[in-house]
Amino acid sequence: MLVPISWLKDYVDIDVPVESLAERLTVAGLEVTHIRYIGLPQQEVPGLQMPRSDHLVWDRDKILLGRIVEVKAHPQADRLVLAMVDYGGAELEQCVTGATNLFRYKDQGEINPPIWSAFAMEGATVWDGHSDKAKRMTLKGKELRGIYNKSMVCSEKELGISDEHEGVIVMDHDDSYIAGAPLADALGDVLLDIEFTPNLARCFSMIGVAREVAALLNVELRYPSFDFLAGGEPIAGQVDIDIREPELNPRFTLTLLRDTEVKTSPFWLQHRLKLIGQRPRNNIVDVTNYLTFELGTPLHAFDYDKLVERAGGRPTIITRLPEPGEQLETLDDVLRDLGAETILVADTAGALSLGGVIGGGETEISASTRNVLLEAAAWNNIGIRKTLKEQRVYTEASTRFSRGVHPSQAILGCGRGIELMRQIGGGTVASGVLDHYPRPPETVTIDLPIERVNRLLGMEVALEAAADALRRLEFEVELIGDVIRATAPDHRLDINNDKVVGQADLLEEIARIIGYDKIPNSIMADEMPPQWENTTVIIEERIRDILVGQGLYEVISYRFTSRESEAMLIPAGARSSLPEGDHVQIANPAASERDVLRKTLLINMLESAVNNARYQSSQQLFEVGKVYLGRGDLLPEEPLHLGILLTGPRDEPWWQGADASADMDFYDLKGVIESLFAGLHINDYSVQRGSHSSFHPGRSADLYIGRERIGSFGELHPEVAARFKLTDAKVICGEIQVAPLIQQHQRLHTIAPLPTTPAVLEDIALVVNADLAAGEVEAVIRQAGGRLLKDVRLFDVYTGDQIPPGKKSLAYALTYQDDNRTLTDKNAAKIRKKIIGAARHRLKAELRA
Amino acid sequence: MSNPIEQIRGEALQSLESVTDSETLAAWRSQYLGRRGAVGKLFGQIGSLPQAERAAFGQQVNALQAELDAAFNAREELIRSQSMARDLEEGDIDITLPAHPRRRGGLHPSTRTHREFQSIWADMGFHVYQSRDVEEDELNFTLLNLPPHHPARDMQDTFYTSDSRVLLRTHTSPGQIRAMRELGAGGSKPIRVILPGMCYRQEQITARSEIQFTQVEGLAIGRNIRMSDLKGTIAEFAKRMYSPEAKVRFRASYFPFTEPSMEVDVECFLCGGEGCRVCKYTGWLEIAGSGMVHPTVLRNGGYDPSEWSGFAFGMGPERITMLKHGIQDIRYFWSNDLRFLQQF
Numbered sequence A: 001m002l003v004p005i006s007w008l009k010d011y012v013d014i015d016v017p018v019e020s021l022a023e024r025l026t027v028a029g030l031e032v033t034h035i036r037y038i039g040l041p042q043q044e045v046p047g048l049q050m051p052r053s054d055h056l057v058w059d060r061d062k063i064l065l066g067r068i069v070e071v072k073a074h075p076q077a078d079r080l081v082l083a084m085v086d087y088g089g090a091e092l093e094q095c096v097t098g099a100t101n102l103f104r105y106k107d108q109g110e111i112n113p114p115i116w117s118a119f120a121m122e123g124a125t126v127w128d129g130h131s132d133k134a135k136r137m138t139l140k141g142k143e144l145r146g147i148y149n150k151s152m153v154c155s156e157k158e159l160g161i162s163d164e165h166e167g168v169i170v171m172d173h174d175d176s177y178i179a180g181a182p183l184a185d186a187l188g189d190v191l192l193d194i195e196f197t198p199n200l201a202r203c204f205s206m207i208g209v210a211r212e213v214a215a216l217l218n219v220e221l222r223y224p225s226f227d228f229l230a231g232g233e234p235i236a237g238q239v240d241i242d243i244r245e246p247e248l249n250p251r252f253t254l255t256l257l258r259d260t261e262v263k264t265s266p267f268w269l270q271h272r273l274k275l276i277g278q279r280p281r282n283n284i285v286d287v288t289n290y291l292t293f294e295l296g297t298p299l300h301a302f303d304y305d306k307l308v309e310r311a312g313g314r315p316t317i318i319t320r321l322p323e324p325g326e327q328l329e330t331l332d333d334v335l336r337d338l339g340a341e342t343i344l345v346a347d348t349a350g351a352l353s354l355g356g357v358i359g360g361g362e363t364e365i366s367a368s369t370r371n372v373l374l375e376a377a378a379w380n381n382i383g384i385r386k387t388l389k390e391q392r393v394y395t396e397a398s399t400r401f402s403r404g405v406h407p408s409q410a411i412l413g414c415g416r417g418i419e420l421m422r423q424i425g426g427g428t429v430a431s432g433v434l435d436h437y438p439r440p441p442e443t444v445t446i447d448l449p450i451e452r453v454n455r456l457l458g459m460e461v462a463l464e465a466a467a468d469a470l471r472r473l474e475f476e477v478e479l480i481g482d483v484i485r486a487t488a489p490d491h492r493l494d495i496n497n498d499k500v501v502g503q504a505d506l507l508e509e510i511a512r513i514i515g516y517d518k519i520p521n522s523i524m525a526d527e528m529p530p531q532w533e534n535t536t537v538i539i540e541e542r543i544r545d546i547l548v549g550q551g552l553y554e555v556i557s558y559r560f561t562s563r564e565s566e567a568m569l570i571p572a573g574a575r576s577s578l579p580e581g582d583h584v585q586i587a588n589p590a591a592s593e594r595d596v597l598r599k600t601l602l603i604n605m606l607e608s609a610v611n612n613a614r615y616q617s618s619q620q621l622f623e624v625g626k627v628y629l630g631r632g633d634l635l636p637e638e639p640l641h642l643g644i645l646l647t648g649p650r651d652e653p654w655w656q657g658a659d660a661s662a663d664m665d666f667y668d669l670k671g672v673i674e675s676l677f678a679g680l681h682i683n684d685y686s687v688q689r690g691s692h693s694s695f696h697p698g699r700s701a702d703l704y705i706g707r708e709r710i711g712s713f714g715e716l717h718p719e720v721a722a723r724f725k726l727t728d729a730k731v732i733c734g735e736i737q738v739a740p741l742i743q744q745h746q747r748l749h750t751i752a753p754l755p756t757t758p759a760v761l762e763d764i765a766l767v768v769n770a771d772l773a774a775g776e777v778e779a780v781i782r783q784a785g786g787r788l789l790k791d792v793r794l795f796d797v798y799t800g801d802q803i804p805p806g807k808k809s810l811a812y813a814l815t816y817q818d819d820n821r822t823l824t825d826k827n828a829a830k831i832r833k834k835i836i837g838a839a840r841h842r843l844k845a846e847l848r849a
Numbered sequence B: 001m002s003n004p005i006e007q008i009r010g011e012a013l014q015s016l017e018s019v020t021d022s023e024t025l026a027a028w029r030s031q032y033l034g035r036r037g038a039v040g041k042l043f044g045q046i047g048s049l050p051q052a053e054r055a056a057f058g059q060q061v062n063a064l065q066a067e068l069d070a071a072f073n074a075r076e077e078l079i080r081s082q083s084m085a086r087d088l089e090e091g092d093i094d095i096t097l098p099a100h101p102r103r104r105g106g107l108h109p110s111t112r113t114h115r116e117f118q119s120i121w122a123d124m125g126f127h128v129y130q131s132r133d134v135e136e137d138e139l140n141f142t143l144l145n146l147p148p149h150h151p152a153r154d155m156q157d158t159f160y161t162s163d164s165r166v167l168l169r170t171h172t173s174p175g176q177i178r179a180m181r182e183l184g185a186g187g188s189k190p191i192r193v194i195l196p197g198m199c200y201r202q203e204q205i206t207a208r209s210e211i212q213f214t215q216v217e218g219l220a221i222g223r224n225i226r227m228s229d230l231k232g233t234i235a236e237f238a239k240r241m242y243s244p245e246a247k248v249r250f251r252a253s254y255f256p257f258t259e260p261s262m263e264v265d266v267e268c269f270l271c272g273g274e275g276c277r278v279c280k281y282t283g284w285l286e287i288a289g290s291g292m293v294h295p296t297v298l299r300n301g302g303y304d305p306s307e308w309s310g311f312a313f314g315m316g317p318e319r320i321t322m323l324k325h326g327i328q329d330i331r332y333f334w335s336n337d338l339r340f341l342q343q344f
Ligand SMILES: [Zn+2]
Pocket: B268, B269, B270, B271, B272, B273, B274, B275, B276, B277, B278, B279, B280, B281, B283, B284
């Protein structure tokens, strides 16, 4: 909400720079997001940083209040006139102007009552009114169609008040105005743009803000008068009220103004509304808007005669829920279907307006309205929120009522509103206010021991200081020993009747007014909770570290996907290997391709690879993140998975590396996974032939811990790869459940002593059937080699010339070592003999010559 | 004519003079000093000499061998020093040629920031408590003092699931209730935890807003937790996270689940509080929301709010990462673009 300081000063004296005030408000929770200056200079406040404003500062000697005494015709130009301005100088100044709003005074002689405007003398700097961009110009004397001119009467745009450039500023006569006084004193202003959190509903008006300012600066708050001058018949005989939903409409008040004139509002009212971004309409509607902003009590004005006409006599205002199928055309020209939740203001003939939200078209104020019935009501904020949800119409009134306006305020708005209307438009106010108030909110009184304040704030607050803070906010305070008994003022709905909650509400107000900066910083002296260790987090991070250590980059993906995207992972006709469980369906997705939560990380890995492939041939990615599996309970399971993807050259291409740039394949990922398991010290796992349908059946594997399959990895199925257009290089990826890794990892593992005896190294090459799995061969070698065979490393797989067809040669480097003694050649020969024997016998292997 | 020893000696020393590389030197050595070399042969002749000459001949051959050994060593040393000098002189490479690219790998920036947070909070006795992403409306809102139709629900644009009781958490705060219920032992034990995790909001995806983001929330509950403790603890965090001189400002604010509630600003670490574009010339950067745990929330977690109190705070790692590294676009975070990730 925009808050002009000039308006605020109606209610509170401000003895600090506006910039300091903005800071105080911000720290107290009324966040000033922007300060807009009109004509006045920005002030430097030591220790306070703020954005530099480049607004126009009005020269106090050259931009003045001027009185336009007469308007004469320009002898040579129809579209120009000569405004004769009294600016306090010895003679009148003649200003050539094209301002259309002065034309009606042309050659009419002396203007009475005089009109006031903004006068800029030669040498003054103003904005160029004809420029689309903000451009300053300094006034210099020159001829305008034959008449010498050196000064001007200004538009709002030229002074930086608004974008208005149709005519010059025309102000109503005010006895306090002096020709030649600095304009800055009359129209100079500063606007605070304040954002209110939902708890600050009571602040959503000028008086609401002024109340906070008064409390913070510890100065008095001046309320405007809420009385009105009545002279007419009692209202009671002229209209009735029938509240049918008192929970939704706890209070409804009416006043009546007869024989008034609907016309344009005076300058001061229009100016204030325009400053805060409201469009002036007519005096009646403007006053209802004005009260919305002044007091935070939205009002609604009806054309009384139209109500009488509809009722065929004395109207009855009814507040009720809609009938089935009921409709209403509102002021915004929308014909609305009224659902069950929308509270209505109606009469016996039908709906009149959406209560607390927007009026109906039929009974609105028009130029011919003579008699005005003014509504000031209170609405249940949740009821209004339901209306808003249903009708999707947002107005200044609904903004306030949906946050909550205390019903006590209605009667104040009613009185102030009708009196302003009377003063501006004339007429006679019916005596009395018709006030139906079936549900006054209960008065909230909370006992707050000062000891609790001190204990919760962590500082000693004097009883009187705490009481004073609350009094400044208009709480009624009584001290009973060391207990503050505080009664909430009648503009607040946010103080809870529950004792402990209410105490917290008061505590916040005390802390806010004392200032959060006054509360000391302390170190918790409270009992330390038992210390524990989150193994899941530790292992999760360990997994990340191991993978990063191997040159992989961690990614974090959207957890949203679509069924269609995940279906791309399944080759035609294959059964899905994705985790079992239902998708979590998003009811209001951001986009249709993100309408479920993922069940697999593979989709994210592939989509990332597709995106990166545009820039990078070689990719090594992983993600540790949740997947979401509906398994029949209210909430889905959220297991943590690990996804890995490798693709492209094993080594980044470089000038020496022509031969190292072969593409990564299955064995690269197998290596990554083995290193991961080694790093977690998980030994008891096995790699078996792959069964995951998203992978190439012959080039993939399943990972097992015991009998549990914990993941799969391998070369992407060519059909899947084609769908993702990932065909330039093999894509190797995998997905592993993290929980089994956490369960199986060895927290403590023993370190073997370093051998002190020499090892004997030896190579053997075995010729076996080509389809025999290397894993089997190694298993046989290890078993036969026994305790003394320390290491087996396959270093060559060969098929070709020297090997019979259907066979292959596997060459192994073997390491024999005995921890207790030095092995002799003879010992080594014995082991070798056993190995070769077992290979011959169990694998039908031949020793390669 | 001449003595064979002298002849070999002359021949050997002379040919050694012309040896300039280690291969030729090795050949020279085996020619003269090897097992079947010239000197060896002389030793072999000893047996065929008359008894009387043997000793003298033997001595001469020994002397020859010693002399040639010495000459060999000298020559070897000469060749080595020459070749080292040559290597130093001629072995220059073009050091401006591109390096062999190594694979560095890297953690996601959000993970990095989370780790920083976690280690600082762990030092202060806060352990990680992980909670779920898909959450009950009840825990995400109602039990946190946000009943249906509460105005503050407007502050959160929520992703709901096909079951209207279930949503994607809009903040990590529902974890507060879970942590209290799980660790509080029926409201009888103090708690200090941080709750990290992914949160979700139904927003337009723009350079400034995302539909998912991570959050770290902290919760301390005890019989004597004070607002001054909240201030002191957050100030301590800011010192460790930003700089030992980091100034902190607390502003009144509103969160339904805390009261009093405060926004925490830290003096802009980019301009030192002088005012810059990033801090919008205010000298302050907003780093956290915080407050004393609302009595209703304590109650919903099983604690008696007249006996127990607590504080809570929440921070956005992405925002802090963006500030630290001058990242202009939040969409980078989940884009998985290696050109972004490789810069960390
Ligand atoms: Zn800055």
